[in-house]
Amino acid sequence: MISGATVAQHNSRESCWIIVHGKVYDVTEFLDDHPGGSKIILKYAGKDATEEYDPIHPPDAITTNLPKEKHLGPVDPSSLQKTVKVVTSVEKARKEKLNRRPLIDEILSLHDFEAIAKEVMPLPAWAYYSSAADDEITNRENHVAYHRVWFRPRVLRDVNKVDFSTSLLGTKTSMPIYITATALGKLGHPEGEKNLTRAAGKFGVIQMIPTLASCSFDEIVDAAIDSQTQWMQLYVNKNRDLTKKFVQHAESRGIKGLFITVDAPQLGRREKDMRMKFEDSGAKVQNENGEQVDRNQGAARAISSFIDPGLCWADLKWFKSITKMPIILKGVQTWEDAVMAYDHGVAGVVLSNHGGRQLDFARSGIEVLVEVVAKMKEHVPGMTFPNEKFQLFVDGGVRRATDVLKAVALGANGVGIGRPFLYAYSAYGQEGVEKALQILHDEFEMNMRLLGAQTLKDVVPAMVDARGLSSHVVSVPGDRLYETNYESMVGARIREEQAGKIAAKL
Secondary structure (H helix, E strand, O other): OEOHHHHHHOEOOOOEEEEEOOEEEEOHHHHHHOOOOOHHHHOOOOOEOHHHHHHHOOOOHHHHHOOHHHEEEEEOHHHOOOOOOOOOHHHHHHHHHHHOOOOHHHOOOHHHHHHHHHHHOOHHHHHHHHOOEOOOHHHHHHHHHHHHOEEOOOOOOOOOOOEOOEEEOOEEEOOOEEEOOOOOHHHOOOOOOHHHHHHHHHHOOEEEEOOOOOOOHHHHHHOOOOOOOEEEEEOOEOOHHHHHHHHHHHHHOOOOOEEEEOOOOOOOOEHHHHHOOOOOOOOOOEOOOOOEOOOOOHHHHHOOOOEOOOOOOOHHHHHHHHOOOOEEEEEEOOHHHHHHHHHOOOOEEEEOOHHHOOOOOOOOHHHHHHHHHHHHHHHOOOOOOOOOOOEEEEEOOOOOHHHHHHHHHOOOOEEEEOHHHHHHHHHHOHHHHHHHHHHHHHHHHHHHHHHOOOEHHHOOHHHEEOOOOOOOOOOOOOOHHHHHHHOOOOOOOOOOHHHHHHHHHO
């Protein structure tokens, strides 16, 4: 075993050792290759870095990326100097609010999870999850766009029994939704993405595993139950050998769909996140113009420098050669690119603007869906939607089952939901995700009946009026819950302090 005193001597750029999960690593030669920059590592030189490491790395990240000869062995726990962590007034207030959360039975909608998460999450975590590009216009538009689609419900139909199950990429799912990929799950809860996996398994919905998960890929797959379907979201690495290894490992573990993110050749500016930026001075990585790449721009930039900005249509042939999984392009934002995707033989596209986190003033997925369906029908006469051979997915801004049903009526096979599930488990753990899925399930059942639809096949274009969808200045009633989440929340609330103390005694 290595003593803590020995580790403490290696606390400089010239010799930098750190402790992670009780083991010592020599990261000296890795400092300038670290995607988050060298300064954040040097901050913990000669010390235990586990607490900083855990939320933003899968547990196997250091063992995978560091040569074995740099794994120095276990540290002697008795030799480590015990440190007393100073709890700030902000952290004390946050923990007090955590104790005064409403009972989960009081949570009535996905909006409520967001309201509580905002109050009880650490500020950097909230900033990362909630942030979006520039002025966050697209982030808000993603939700508001659904308000420009109105229902045309049918009556006097037998809706005693309704069935809103469907099949996505050949897999049965209990609802026409999937849990879409979102990064850094442990920022919100110690169990991270495993909260989503376990809840998805219970409710029979599909989970998309993110490349930038806090849990390792295998941890997430191992948390699934037998027969549970999972997809893989892929940020393409500049190192194609690493990409190939990752994709083929995912396929060997039973992943049923490969969703290649195509809207992030560079991550957008997310200013809320940047204001909570990770402390680093930037890795010594050059761009093609020879300029230093600034890594000091928040959690997102700190973990994403490996993404290949040179990814192009020609690469799809290579992807088809390395996997038999269906390939879906995630982040398509025009009908022209949707048609090109079809012509390149992929299994489908996700009409998405990355939750409004990339190019501000990109249109919503639901708006793009309408033009994609129209142009695809022109491109392939006789083609109908939803279509099994070329599947259309939408994500961004969804907060109600009615949003999903609007997308289905307009031709989507399924709809991805991301942030609401993050907020659910950040506030209540796995139980929160299960509650969120139950809320959606109940909303689907009610709204299918009110629409006059026995099955999703009955949710047809004639059930919606989308004529105002592309009119970005049309006046609609304000969505008070969503608007106040963005600024000054209403809805579910932290209990009053005195009430919380009384409840604690009961």
